Structures are given as structure tokens and as C-alpha cells.
Amino acid sequence: MHNVGLLLNGNFEYSPSKDQMNDTRVMGDYAIPYWKITGFVEYISSGQKQGDMLLTVPEGAHAVRLGNEASIEQEISVTRDMYYSITFSAARTCAQSEKLNVSVAPGPESGELPIQTVYTSSGWDSYAWAFKAKLGLVSLLIHNHGEEEDPACGPLIDAIFIKTLYPPNATQGNMLKNGDFEEGPYIFPDAPWGVLVPPNTEDDHSPLPGWMVMSYTKVVKYIDSAHFAVPRGARAVELVSGLETALMQEVSTVSGRSCRLEFSVGDAGDGCAGSMQVRGYAGQGSATVQYNSHGTGGHTRASLEFAAEENRTRVVFVSSSYITKGDGTLCGPVVDDVSLVCVSHQQPPARRLRRL
Missing domain, CATH: 2.60.120.260 (Galactose-binding domain-like)
Structure with a gap:
């Protein structure tokens, strides 16, 4: 094949x-x-x-x-x-x-x-x-x-x-699988509208490997750099359904470790203009990123520091606003280049007793 x-x-x-x-x-x-x-x-x-x-x-x-x-x-x-x-x-x-x-x-x-x-x-x-x-x-x-x-x-x-x-694995430098969204479904080279990824609660069988789309009837849009502004690499995800859809991945973590989630938020350069807001959640922490889009491309980098509290941590992204383009179609902020790194707290070296 x-x-x-x-x-x-x-x-x-x-x-x-x-x-x-x-x-x-x-x-x-x-x-x-x-x-x-x-x-x-x-x-x-x-x-x-x-x-x-x-x-x-x-x-x-x-x-x-x-x-x-x-x-x-x-x-x-x-x-x-x-x-x-x-x-x-x-x-x-x-x-x-x-x-x-x-x-x-x-x-x-x-x-x-x-x-x-x-x-x-x-x-x-x-x-x-x-x-x-x-x-x-x-x-x-x-x-x-x-x-x-x-x-x-x-x-x-x-x-x-x-x-x-070919679902990618997590690495030492990024505990998230497919955090850059480079692995995903086929995008028609001559179709300038991207590919919709419908709700799926099985990350094993997701067309966006590693990621789940949590929704009842709405989708996220998988976009490419040939037709859209992409913060990094050749692929990204546009959150086109507001609060009705969440992009989520569960990660194995060690309770008590300090973690840092980093991600990019921008616009797809597709005429989607307005005040965009993305909420990123990880464990008990959350960060809200405001991005004022002119619809011409661009992005900002955001980070969230938190302490892992369980052996599984959910990383979730939601767009809190509904935005439409001039032709009335739904659009939204782009999420890309997501990384998660957790480190153990450094223990002070054990003191040795000197024998006299």
C-alpha cells in the first residue's frame, strides 16, 4: 500500500x-x-x-x-x-x-x-x-x-x-506525541480549505495521532502552510468551533514533578480577524492567551508552569470565542508547536557522617 x-x-x-x-x-x-x-x-x-x-x-x-x-x-x-x-x-x-x-x-x-x-x-x-x-x-x-x-x-x-x-512517540524533549501536528490526515494540494477532524475520543485511532477532539457535533480544522499561515513547520490546527470543541491529549506524568507547557497561538492568515482567546489547561493549571488577529498571519508564544498531581495529566486547548470571516464562515485561532517537559526536583546530596 x-x-x-x-x-x-x-x-x-x-x-x-x-x-x-x-x-x-x-x-x-x-x-x-x-x-x-x-x-x-x-x-x-x-x-x-x-x-x-x-x-x-x-x-x-x-x-x-x-x-x-x-x-x-x-x-x-x-x-x-x-x-x-x-x-x-x-x-x-x-x-x-x-x-x-x-x-x-x-x-x-x-x-x-x-x-x-x-x-x-x-x-x-x-x-x-x-x-x-x-x-x-x-x-x-x-x-x-x-x-x-x-x-x-x-x-x-x-x-x-x-x-x-505513522503515530510519533513522545521524546525526552517533549512528552506530548505529535505536539507539532506534523503527522495527520492527507490534505488536498489544490483545496485551500484544510481538512476537518471530527469528534474522536480514541487517540489511538485519531486522524491527528496523539490528539483527541472532544465535542458533540463540531470539529477542528487541520491546515497546511501551502494555504495558511502556520506558526512552525508545515501543519497546525485551527480551532474553528469556539467553546464547543476541545483539543486534548493525555500524558503519563509523575506526581509532584514540575512541568512546563509551551505552545504557539496565532491566526491562519485566512482573513479571520478579531480578538482571539485560547485557554490552555494542564493538570490543575491554566493559561489564557489573548491574540488580536488582523487575519494576515502571525503568532505569539505562551507557557504554563504547573506541578503534576497524578500519573496522567490532561493537556487541553479551547478557543473561548466564536469568530466568523467576512463570508460568514467559522474560523478561529491556530494552535501549534506544543511541548511539555517535566523535571524532578533536585534532592540535596545526602550528608555523610565522618568517622573520627
């Missing part, structure tokens, strides 16, 4: 034959090359109209739409016990509270991706989801269990990529 690649016909440019189509609806289970479909699946061309709405496609000329209880499925060759992330683009069409189920069999690897909030002005968002391969051949399933009156209502899906993840 390559480190990263488009799934076979992952952009749906190989079309069904006309005799397996009823208008836009795909009629045969295997009509879309390399995919198995179930339920009400439509093959959508860019520029197609639905009522007064023009349907756009993020990559190439075609995408699929999943109606009520519809799904697409493909078998993928992987390496057993390796970690993988899936990145794909999705757009809401006419429903108000759409969700997508992504799963891999054999499992029980599955996740529910909330897609009711749109984070781009184009209407397309890219999402990431991760899994650990149980076997060398797995089956990826994307399913819409919508219950809309119109069976044609449902999300558009396009551009499905897979990437091997």
Missing part, C-alpha cells in the same frame, strides 16, 4: 454506463467502477441543477450523492496493524442535519461525522477519519442513514484518499 493515494475511482470520474442509469440514479450495485453501492445513489455532474441550486463538484467533473440509507463501499489493500486515515470531500445539499457514517470491516471501526455545519463558502468541506487495519484487506463503507422526505436529499461525496499514519 502506498503512503498516500486516491482510492480506485475515488474521484468518480469513471462513470456508470448509460443503461445502468435512470436519469441521475445509479441502478446497478456495481455500476460505478470499483464501487459497490446500496440504496438511492445518484451520479452527479458538476454544474447540474437541483431546483434553483447549482451543484458543484470539488474535484474533477463528477461526484456521488447518497440518499436515505444509501452507501458506497470499496475493498482496500492495506498492511495489517498499520494506522490509516481517510480524507474525502462532502457537501450538504437540501437536508439540515446530515450525518455520515464511516466504517471499516472487519471492525468494529466506525465513526459518525456531523456535516450539518458548513465551514467553507464553497459549500464543500473535506473530512478525515482514521482506523487501524485488522487484516490486509478491509472494506471501507460510507453510509448516509438520513430520513428525509425526498430520497434524493443527501450529501455529495467526492475525492476519497487514503494515507498511512
Whole structure:
């Protein structure tokens, strides 16, 4: 398996034959090359109209739409016990509270991706989801269990990529795993909107290795230096959901040791302007970082000193403000280059008794 690649016909440019189509609806289970479909699946061309709405496609000329209880499925060759992330683009069409189920069999690897909030002005968002391969051949399933009156209502899906993840380990210089966020899901090189990481409470299977996204229905945005201002390196995280989402990692610590958490807070250079506030928590300590953004990039460095009180310490970041760009889309502060170091208190040397 390559480190990263488009799934076979992952952009749906190989079309069904006309005799397996009823208008836009795909009629045969295997009509879309390399995919198995179930339920009400439509093959959508860019520029197609639905009522007064023009349907756009993020990559190439075609995408699929999943109606009520519809799904697409493909078998993928992987390496057993390796970690993988899936990145794909999705757009809401006419429903108000759409969700997508992504799963891999054999499992029980599955996740529910909330897609009711749109984070781009184009209407397309890219999402990431991760899994650990149980076997060398797995089956990826994307399913819409919508219950809309119109069976044609449902999300558009396009551009499905897979990437091997190599979760980094903590080091002596940084007790946090992936504190620089350099390891993460595939980001489309020609998509200037980043990748949304949905809620996940399993850091082992996070598309952002080491980190968990704590939320009910909101996300964080994974961004790259090709399209955004990143404080350090090539990747960072933008907290786009205010108080509704926390970025968290649990670290093994030794009770009583003095610790120092350092991190960068800035803006993504994406026109997100205003007063930003990030709260960083570690153990019983907390630090609030104010950053006045002009939306043109830049960052500040912050630190928090605390004493570890248990053998597990949670490091948490939350944006305390909701910010929108001029086009009405949600945005927020960027967090990057996070490090945690704990040191034991130096004990005075033991006094020796001199024998007379």
C-alpha cells in the first residue's frame, strides 16, 4: 500500500454506463467502477441543477450523492496493524442535519461525522477519519442513514484518499506525541480549505495521532502552510468551533514533578480577524492567551508552569470565542508547536557522617 493515494475511482470520474442509469440514479450495485453501492445513489455532474441550486463538484467533473440509507463501499489493500486515515470531500445539499457514517470491516471501526455545519463558502468541506487495519484487506463503507422526505436529499461525496499514519512517540524533549501536528490526515494540494477532524475520543485511532477532539457535533480544522499561515513547520490546527470543541491529549506524568507547557497561538492568515482567546489547561493549571488577529498571519508564544498531581495529566486547548470571516464562515485561532517537559526536583546530596 502506498503512503498516500486516491482510492480506485475515488474521484468518480469513471462513470456508470448509460443503461445502468435512470436519469441521475445509479441502478446497478456495481455500476460505478470499483464501487459497490446500496440504496438511492445518484451520479452527479458538476454544474447540474437541483431546483434553483447549482451543484458543484470539488474535484474533477463528477461526484456521488447518497440518499436515505444509501452507501458506497470499496475493498482496500492495506498492511495489517498499520494506522490509516481517510480524507474525502462532502457537501450538504437540501437536508439540515446530515450525518455520515464511516466504517471499516472487519471492525468494529466506525465513526459518525456531523456535516450539518458548513465551514467553507464553497459549500464543500473535506473530512478525515482514521482506523487501524485488522487484516490486509478491509472494506471501507460510507453510509448516509438520513430520513428525509425526498430520497434524493443527501450529501455529495467526492475525492476519497487514503494515507498511512505513522503515530510519533513522545521524546525526552517533549512528552506530548505529535505536539507539532506534523503527522495527520492527507490534505488536498489544490483545496485551500484544510481538512476537518471530527469528534474522536480514541487517540489511538485519531486522524491527528496523539490528539483527541472532544465535542458533540463540531470539529477542528487541520491546515497546511501551502494555504495558511502556520506558526512552525508545515501543519497546525485551527480551532474553528469556539467553546464547543476541545483539543486534548493525555500524558503519563509523575506526581509532584514540575512541568512546563509551551505552545504557539496565532491566526491562519485566512482573513479571520478579531480578538482571539485560547485557554490552555494542564493538570490543575491554566493559561489564557489573548491574540488580536488582523487575519494576515502571525503568532505569539505562551507557557504554563504547573506541578503534576497524578500519573496522567490532561493537556487541553479551547478557543473561548466564536469568530466568523467576512463570508460568514467559522474560523478561529491556530494552535501549534506544543511541548511539555517535566523535571524532578533536585534532592540535596545526602550528608555523610565522618568517622573520627
